[in-house]
Amino acid sequence: MYDCFYLPVCREGEKTARKVFFYMISIQKLIHDYFRQDEDGNVAEKVRAVDGVDLEVHAGEFIVILGHNGCGKSTLAKHINALLYPTEGEVWVDGMNTAEEKNVWDVRQKAGMIFQNPDNQIIAQVVEEDVGFGPENMGIPTEKIWERVEESLKTVGMYEFRKKSPGRLSGGQKQRVCIAGVMAMHPKCIIMDEPTAMLDPSGRREVVAAARDLNKKEGITIILITHYMEEAIDADRVFVMDHGRVVMQGTPREIFSRVEDMQELHLDVPQVTLLAHELRKNGVRIPAGILTKEELADALIKRGAEQKGRDRSVVTHH
Ligand SMILES: Nc1ncnc2c1ncn2[C@@H]1O[C@H](COP(=O)(O)OP(=O)(O)OP(=O)(O)O)[C@@H](O)[C@H]1O
Numbered sequence: 350m351y352d353c354f355y356l357p358v359c360r361e362g363e364k365t366a367r368k369v370f371f372y373m374i375s376i377q378k379l380i381h382d383y384f385r386q387d388e389d390g391n392v393a394e395k396v397r398a399v400d401g402v403d404l405e406v407h408a409g410e411f412i413v414i415l416g417h418n419g420c421g422k423s424t425l426a427k428h429i430n431a432l433l434y435p436t437e438g439e440v441w442v443d444g445m446n447t448a449e450e451k452n453v454w455d456v457r458q459k460a461g462m463i464f465q466n467p468d469n470q471i472i473a474q475v476v477e478e479d480v481g482f483g484p485e486n487m488g489i490p491t492e493k494i495w496e497r498v499e500e501s502l503k504t505v506g507m508y509e510f511r512k513k514s515p516g517r518l519s520g521g522q523k524q525r526v527c528i529a530g531v532m533a534m535h536p537k538c539i540i541m542d543e544p545t546a547m548l549d550p551s552g553r554r555e556v557v558a559a560a561r562d563l564n565k566k567e568g569i570t571i572i573l574i575t576h577y578m579e580e581a582i583d584a585d586r587v588f589v590m591d592h593g594r595v596v597m598q599g600t601p602r603e604i605f606s607r608v609e610d611m612q613e614l615h616l617d618v619p620q621v622t623l624l625a626h627e628l629r630k631n632g633v634r635i636p637a638g639i640l641t642k643e644e645l646a647d648a649l650i651k652r653g654a655e656q657k658g659r660d661r662s663v664v665t666h667h
């Protein structure tokens with residue numbers, strides 16, 4: 350269903366165009382170099398932050414990107430939002446090449462971005478005004494702005510706080526206001542760069558639930574960058590980065606079954622997955638890649654029942 354097709358008569362450039370139109374996001378052989386300068390303004394050091402990434406995301410997918418500090422996740426994210434331009438390679442968002450200046454405004458509208466710290470993203474003194482800021486900037490007529498503000502605040506569960514000052518909200522609530530602000534611009538895709546990093550566990554749950562609702566109910570493509578493995582278990586696909594490259598990709602179950610590979614990359618797996626992995630290593634026969642407490646409980650109950658059945662048959666046999 351996801352395969353691309355080309356017309357046989359296409360020339361090379363046209364082939365690329367056809368291919369990228371097929372995806373919400375298409376990243377091809379992306380390289381990003383940062384240049385550090387010395388005091389005299391000469392290039393002292395080149396840092397290759399993204400080193401040949403190919404990545405394609407279909408409309409409506411929920412993608413999680415994992416990877417230890419400094420592996421290039423944020424740099425990659427900024428390319429999808431046209432905050433950075435490729436040193437080499439191409440990034441296409443909804444059929445638009447981010448390197449073309451005429452596309453920058455449209456790309457940023459199509460692909461909204463949420464950062465770690467909600468305090469840096471909230472501008473207005475009242476929640477509803479903050480959410481209305483984006484659509485107002487886009488020149489949306491006033492009554493439509495209020496419709497969008499209401500719809501967005503309801504989606505993230507913050508409608509009852511619409512008249513409040515953002516300063517009085519919890520971290521999780523502030524971040525949900527930020528998400529509503531991006532949603533009010535009607536993006537097709539939202540990139541969230543560690544949106545839960547500064548939140549307590551309940552704030553984290555609120556924000557991840559809001560992201561999931563945006564994806565499932567509104568059909569918005571979500572790219573979530575996180576250090577919390579538990580936040581990845583509901584993703585459609587997970588990409589793992591290391592040293593600027595995508596080194597693993599697959600479903601959460603495929604990725605988290607590879608506990609040792611993840612550990613080699615200095616990454617965790619969800620706690621329950623690790624526990625199940627240890628049990629398996631100690632001879633308990635349960636499936637690999639268990640992701641939730643419920644799955645582990647079910648597997649152990651099933652295992653217990655099998656064991657009981659075997660014990661009974663041994664007794665009968667005697
Ligand atoms: N503005 C910059 N100038 C120079 N080097 C940079 C700049 N931003 C990032 N880097 C370097 O590029 C590499 C990738 O950084 P990036 O922020 O993309 O990683 P990350 O995976 O998001 O890390 P983290 O998990 O800490 O957020 C790192 O080596 C970092 O030091």
Ligand SMILES: [Mg+2]
Nearest residue numbers: 422423424542
């Ligand atoms: Mg980062």
